Amino acid sequence: KAGVTQTPRYLIKTRGQQVTLSCSPISGHRSVSWYQQTPGQGLQFLFEYFSETQRNKGNFPGRFSGRQFSNSRSEMNVSTLELGDSALYLCASSLSAVDGYTFGSGTRLTVV
């Protein structure tokens, strides 16, 4: 079966711009979570959606937002980009609490 699909794979943006990243979970998975991964901070939790509702939110500024659609696809948006937003953004979906996450390949965002 198809895995978690993230688009685009790579992105270069300028400071001050905004960006939207997309994630299509595995069919049947209703939970989608987003993480930011940087060399210094490791994997940091951004937010988690379940059935179109944000169920958890990490400690990120309001410039980071997300949503989930009725087909479970999710998007995250970062407005007013800063250099420090350069990172690998990982999306993961899960079927249940014991199944763990299945991760996508990530979107590598570079802000210049």
Add this chain to the structure above:
Amino acid sequence: AQKITQTQPGMFVQEKEAVTLDCTYDTSDQSYGLFWYKQPSSGEMIFLIYQGSYDEQNATEGRYSLNFQKARKSANLVISASQLGDSAMYFCAMREGVVDDKIIFGKGTRLHILP
């Protein structure tokens, strides 16, 4: 305070040897789940093994086993007969409770397998 602690930033191990990656966790929940993930240089996170807090037996998946010591709040990953392809970052992670889907990750251990 960190919820997941991986004290080994990097490790070098000879091929075919067994390797233990350390992980300690901190939670006051009775019900929680522990995970290990592998991240090769390609960047994709690969799920390796899961241990529930109520599981009495240590989890095993092929060459991977989880040495779960609940009283010590320890969940070490053991890789038997290491292979060159095992070279990667390894992350220990925890989910607290049974409904909350948020998983918290440790900082990771970079494992290098030497030929």
